[in-house]
Amino acid sequence: MPTEISGYGPVTLFAGFNGGTPPSYHHAPLLKVARRGDSKVMADLETLFRAIPVRSGMTLSFHHHLRNGDGVVNAVLAVAAKLGIKDLTLALSAVYPVHAPLVDHMRSDTVTALDTDYISGPVAEAISHGILA
Numbered sequence: 024m025p026t027e028i029s030g031y032g033p034v035t036l037f038a039g040f041n042g043g044t045p046p047s048y049h050h051a052p053l054l055k056v057a058r059r060g061d062s063k064v065m066a067d068l069e070t071l072f073r074a075i076p077v078r079s080g081m082t083l084s085f086h087h088h089l090r091n092g093d094g095v096v097n098a099v100l101a102v103a104a105k106l107g108i109k110d111l112t113l114a115l116s117a118v119y120p121v122h123a124p125l126v127d128h129m130r131s132d133t134v135t136a137l138d139t140d141y142i143s144g145p146v147a148e149a150i151s152h153g154i155l156a
Contacts, residue, residue: 069102110132
């Protein structure tokens, strides 16, 4: 067997089932570390969006705790729209009537996909009429 192939590079021969671990090329995401004494608390959602940074095309995930009283999703999407972020996928455990502002964010392409287990109210109505089609 050749030890090198032109245009390919060095050749590593198969050494059997437990004959070794092939090299792997993983590129982990950058980690942001908070050191002891550092605060992870941000001044507001806009500051948080810039720190992460939240960009167009990302998926934002939420879990409902307050059911129809939860305003977190609405506040987050208002900031996304203000910053001109588009093409977001939302992963929500449930969508309730309180999330009605989501319809406008779908119309403006701030939100273009939704992954949820339960949906009711104005958002369900808009989806049934093809807003995400």
